[in-house]
Amino acid sequence: MTGLLFDLIKKTPGARVTTQSSDLHRRIDAIHFEDINWEKSYDKWKAYAQSKLANLLFTYELDRQFKAHNIDAIATAAHPGFAETNLSRHSGFVVKYLANKLLAQSAEMGSLPIVRAATEKDAKGGEYYGPTKMGGMRGYPELVKSNEASYNTQAAKHLWEVSEKLTGVHFDF
Secondary structure, eight states: OTTTTHHHHHHSTTEEEEEEOOGGGGGOSSOOGGGTTOOSSOOHHHHHHHHHHHHHHHHHHHHHHHHHTTOSEEEEEEOOOSBOSGGGGGSOHIIIIIIHHHTOBOHHHHHHHHHHHHHOTTOOTTOEEEOOBTTTTBSSOEEEOOOGGGGOHHHHHHHHHHHHHHHOOOOOO
């Protein structure tokens, strides 16, 4: 979607692209380019974690490209913590009923980090927002750090190239 709106983003002073990630990105330490679409061996949680790591790699690379090309825009990201949403509807009894009731915060609280990342007046490009209480599962959004893999510039550039090839959407900086 960002690629399809890119001409408008470039023309809009102070534009901001905000991407939803998840703290579950920490469950994976690299993008598995050899089977990026999980066609050889599918694992729903690893695939989900990889997609959220990819979201962060994209965000940080997009922000670097904005800076490199003097585009008046920033890219930020957020994670909702553990929010009680429909994402867990196929996660089994323990997650769906017990963990959601005992550990999760409301979907409304889970939406606050993305809202903050999208509207924070003093936000800087490449910032990542999420809750910090209970190991990042609950609380109001604060500035947080993502895992080391999300800052891998070589992986980000490679993912960018692969993504453009797979989607057919190219960014004209």
